Amino acid sequence: MPISDCEVRDPRIRRTRQALQGALRELMQTKGFDEISVQDITDLADVNRATFYDHYNDKFGLLNAMVAGSFHKLLAERDILFDGTCPSAASAIILATCDYLTTSHASAECNRNSAFEPLMEASIVAAIKHTILKGVHDKAAPDGLTPEIIANTAAWAIYGAVKQWFYTPNHAPASDAVKPLLTLVFPVLMKITSPNVPAEAELVAR
Amino acid sequence: MPISDCEVRDPRIRRTRQALQGALRELMQTKGFDEISVQDITDLADVNRATFYDHYNDKFGLLNAMVAGSFHKLLAERDILFDGTCPSAASAIILATCDYLTTSHASAECNRNSAFEPLMEASIVAAIKHTILKGVHDKAAPDGLTPEIIANTAAWAIYGAVKQWFYTPNHAPASDAVKPLLTLVFPVLMKITSPNVPAEAELVAR
DNA sequence: TCTGTAATACAACGTTAGTTGTTTAAACGT
DNA sequence: ACGTTTAAACAACTAACGTTGTATTACAGA
Numbered sequence: 353m354p355i356s357d358c359e360v361r362d363p364r365i366r367r368t369r370q371a372l373q374g375a376l377r378e379l380m381q382t383k384g385f386d387e388i389s390v391q392d393i394t395d396l397a398d399v400n401r402a403t404f405y406d407h408y409n410d411k412f413g414l415l416n417a418m419v420a421g422s423f424h425k426l427l428a429e430r431d432i433l434f435d436g437t438c439p440s441a442a443s444a445i446i447l448a449t450c451d452y453l454t455t456s457h458a459s460a461e462c463n464r465n466s467a468f469e470p471l472m473e474a475s476i477v478a479a480i481k482h483t484i485l486k487g488v489h490d491k492a493a494p495d496g497l498t499p500e501i502i503a504n505t506a507a508w509a510i511y512g513a514v515k516q517w518f519y520t521p522n523h524a525p526a527s528d529a530v531k532p533l534l535t536l537v538f539p540v541l542m543k544i545t546s547p548n549v550p551a552e553a554e555l556v557a558r
Numbered sequence: 559m560p561i562s563d564c565e566v567r568d569p570r571i572r573r574t575r576q577a578l579q580g581a582l583r584e585l586m587q588t589k590g591f592d593e594i595s596v597q598d599i600t601d602l603a604d605v606n607r608a609t610f611y612d613h614y615n616d617k618f619g620l621l622n623a624m625v626a627g628s629f630h631k632l633l634a635e636r637d638i639l640f641d642g643t644c645p646s647a648a649s650a651i652i653l654a655t656c657d658y659l660t661t662s663h664a665s666a667e668c669n670r671n672s673a674f675e676p677l678m679e680a681s682i683v684a685a686i687k688h689t690i691l692k693g694v695h696d697k698a699a700p701d702g703l704t705p706e707i708i709a710n711t712a713a714w715a716i717y718g719a720v721k722q723w724f725y726t727p728n729h730a731p732a733s734d735a736v737k738p739l740l741t742l743v744f745p746v747l748m749k750i751t752s753p754n755v756p757a758e759a760e761l762v763a764r
Numbered sequence: 765t766c767t768g769t770a771a772t773a774c775a776a777c778g779t780t781a782g783t784t785g786t787t788t789a790a791a792c793g794t
Numbered sequence: 795a796c797g798t799t800t801a802a803a804c805a806a807c808t809a810a811c812g813t814t815g816t817a818t819t820a821c822a823g824a
Contacts, residue, residue: 364771364820389810400773405812470676477718496730496738501722505742508718509711512683516710524702532702536711539745570790570801595780606803611782766824773818780811788803794796 369407371397373418385415385468412471419475423452427483434487434541442538443530445483449514450526452476457518473511481507484541491544502543509537563623575613577603579624591621591674618677625681629658633689640693640747648747649736651689655720656732658682663724679717687713690747697750708749715743 375397379388390411394401408414426448434441456472484503493499513533517523566572581603585594596617600607614620632654640647662678690709699705719739723729 362771362821368772390812391810401811402774402813403772406771410812470680473680474676494738494741496735497742498722498726501719501726501739502742504722505715505719505739508721509715509743509746512714513707513711515714516704516707520704520707529702532700533707533711535700536703536708536746536749537715540715540742543742568791568801574802596782597780607781608783608804609802612801616781767822768824769820769822771818771820774816775814777814778812781809783807783809785806786804788801790799790801792797792799794798 365407368397368399368403369417371399372404372407372414373421376414376418385411415468415471416475419456419472420479423448423476423479424482426452427479432483434484439534439538441487442541443534445480446510446514446530446533446537447526449476449480449510450517450529453514453518454526473515477507477511480510488541488544493544497543499544502540506537506540509540513537563627571613574603574605574609575623577605578610578613578620579627582620582624591617621674621677622681625662625678626685629654629682629685630688632658633685638689640690645740645744647693648744649740651686652716652720652736652739652743653732655682655686655716656723656735659720659724660732679721683713683717686716694747694750699750703749705750708746712743712746715746719743 372393375393376388379392379396383392388411390404391401393411393414394404404414408417427445430444430448432441432444432448434445453476481503484506485499488499488503491499493502510533513536517529517533523529563575566575578599581599582594585598585602589598594617596610597607599617599620600610610620614623633651636650636654638647638650638654640651659682687709690712691705694705694709697705699708716739719742723735723739729735
């Protein structure tokens with residue numbers, strides 16, 4: 353029965369989890385995620401295999417915690433705070449996502465496993481959403497929408513945009529890609545403060 | 559070594575795959591996805607377990623094929639064709655996604671498995687993207703963007719929006735939810751034909 | 765410092781996964 | 795109708811999974 357990762361007091365738990373995450377990180381330098389067994393991880397971390405299951409449901413749970421943790425850290429380091437109106441904060445989120453995708457793929461190449469990518473993605477999207485929500489949770493939203501819906505939509509849109517950018521052959525460097533991607537997703541975020549964007553005019557006239 | 563699902567001539571292959579998909583579908587009525595073993599599936603489908611691996615890489619591969627297939631079918635039945643400008647087609651896609659999420663959750667409740675949901679989601683998003691791309695792949699896109707990027711962003715945004723709607727307690731019925739969700743994601747799609755939406759003005763002035 | 769709580773170590777278990785090689789039989793072109 | 799092609803059946807195997815129970819040891823509060 354795994355316990356939440358945030359605010360763990362007991363140093364034993366922190367040590368064990370750090371060891372497991374460190375081991376997985378190290379193993380992923382050389383192997384693909386699907387070639388790594390729980391045994392491999394616990395051997396390297398010098399932790400009993402059964403103990404692993406006290407902390408994570410499975411290999412994917414560990415991956416999830418790792419990705420969420422490091423992406424959150426990346427965002428925190430850059431001191432990103434989005435207040436619902438400032439495009440530069442949105443840019444920073446997009447850039448961070450670009451960077452994260454790039455570096456994480458550089459270390460862990462070739463994960464042809466069918467389950468690997470969607471899981472990483474879910475973790476990243478959750479982190480983006482969380483960051484957006486921190487800034488807008490107390491703002492207003494137009495009828496039928498909520499800050500949560502908008503934040504989630506934006507988070508998914510951002511990740512989808514960055515992902516497609518990333519998988520485009522010979523894509524522009526991240527710093528150049530941010531601006532066009534921002535124009536794409538920013539209208540979604542704008543719904544928080546200005547419910548009516550002009551495209552609306554065409555919608556009601558459908 | 560699994561073979562593509564589209565256009566399978568050999569009736570033996572079709573029969574086997576249908577049997578496997580049917581079996582999984584039936585098992586998911588009562589069990590969670592993670593409680594179902596490949597053995598269970600092949601037993602019910604009256605197929606040898608080794609044969610399973612001639613068709614799918616693993617359980618997730620089968621799930622993927624099922625979801626993609628049925629969601630595509632749902633879209634095809636409703637005769638959805640999105641030309642990049644018509645909001646009603648976009649509405650139809652959103653509505654279909656709402657419906658699909660609702661029905662698929664009704665049959666397969668409680669899949670607390672960490673890997674299950676992200677995989678289904680990836681399949682659905684891929685299907686949405688495919689539908690959008692059919693309509694816009696030959697259209698123009700503003701600098702730094704491509705029809706693919708826009709389609710992917712829109713697909714992720716749509717799924718993210720619908721998902722959050724779905725998980726909102728006491729959410730409005732799908733038919734009522736479509737309109738607000740549409741106002742949220744339509745600006746993204748609009749980039750295909752009208753590169754400059756007014757929010758842009760604020761962006762360059764940052 | 766002491767004590768109850770809670771995490772880890774360890775061993776052993778049954779189950780499932782995924783692979784391989786061979787045999788049988790259905791499908792297809794001619 | 796015949797022979798070729800190719801999918802499915804089957805058995806057997808290794809390796810990894812996830813669980814269970816008990817003993818040990820580290821932590822946190824008093």
